[in-house]
Amino acid sequence: MRIFVVVMTILVFCGAFAYVSHSAMIRYGDPPYTEMDDYFIRNGQEQTGANNIVTSVVFDYRGFDTLGEASVLFTAVLGVGITLRKGSEWGGKEI
Amino acid sequence: MSKIVRSAADLLYPFILTFGFYIVVHGHLTAGGGFQGGAVIATGIALMFGANRYKVISQQIRGKMLRTCEAVGLIMFIIIGLCALIDGKSFLYNWLANADWLFGHPVTYGSNTGDLYTAGIIPILNIAIGIEVLGGLSLIILYMLSGVSEE
Numbered sequence: 001m002r003i004f005v006v007v008m009t010i011l012v013f014c015g016a017f018a019y020v021s022h023s024a025m026i027r028y029g030d031p032p033y034t035e036m037d038d039y040f041i042r043n044g045q046e047q048t049g050a051n052n053i054v055t056s057v058v059f060d061y062r063g064f065d066t067l068g069e070a071s072v073l074f075t076a077v078l079g080v081g082i083t084l085r086k087g088s089e090w091g092g093k094e095i
Numbered sequence: 096m097s098k099i100v101r102s103a104a105d106l107l108y109p110f111i112l113t114f115g116f117y118i119v120v121h122g123h124l125t126a127g128g129g130f131q132g133g134a135v136i137a138t139g140i141a142l143m144f145g146a147n148r149y150k151v152i153s154q155q156i157r158g159k160m161l162r163t164c165e166a167v168g169l170i171m172f173i174i175i176g177l178c179a180l181i182d183g184k185s186f187l188y189n190w191l192a193n194a195d196w197l198f199g200h201p202v203t204y205g206s207n208t209g210d211l212y213t214a215g216i217i218p219i220l221n222i223a224i225g226i227e228v229l230g231g232l233s234l235i236i237l238y239m240l241s242g243v244s245e246e
Contacts (some may be wrong), residue, residue: 049192049202050123050214059217063187067172070227074169077231084238092242095158
């Protein structure tokens with residue numbers, strides 16, 4: 001009985017969320033107009049000098065975000081290094 | 096691993112490194128960039144780790160070198176970003192674009208095949224991120240392999 005209630009609750013919630021998100025979904029092949037896209041396409045090459053607009057967004061307009069991504073990778077490697085250091089429970093040889 | 100696997104890995108290794116370096120350097124012209132190219136180079140290093148014995152390969156590709164790579168990449172990124180502050184611009188401003196030295200050729204507008212020597216700080220940042228990613232991903236593999244016991 002308890003299992004049945006839990007399953008029914010999850011199903012009802014999932015159905016409600018699916019219905020709401022379906023009604024708010026953008027139609028395929030019909031993107032909404034945004035000023036930002038047009039700005040990047042029109043001025044990206046001129047302002048950054050890069051032919052690849054994706055790179056000019058990632059490394060120039062959103063450069064700070066890329067710095068954050070690099071720091072995330074650095075922190076992840078730091079965590080692995082601390083967990084698997086020599087002498088810890090799972091650690092191996094000195095590298 | 097057997098001799099066949101080791102020979103195949105030795106044969107593929109320089110090509111994988113060259114391809115990864117190509118993706119890093121051409122990040123501002125074609126698809127790809129620092130993260131993707133660094134991951135490709137790290138794949139080549141992972142291939143060498145997998146094909147050879149740990150004792151042999153850890154003498155050639157050292158953990159200290161990879162650790163230095165990772166730190167140098169991140170520090171290079173931050174220093175290039177800070178260089179824009181000298182000129183009175185904001186952090187990570189593209190102060191080298193169209194400046195006529197280091198990666199400063201004027202870009203031709205419209206769709207074209209592109210000039211490698213354009214885009215200011217973007218290629219330098221790509222190289223910095225590539226160095227960092229190749230060091231970081233290989234270091235994770237090296238840390239995990241160091242705990243595996245060999246027969």
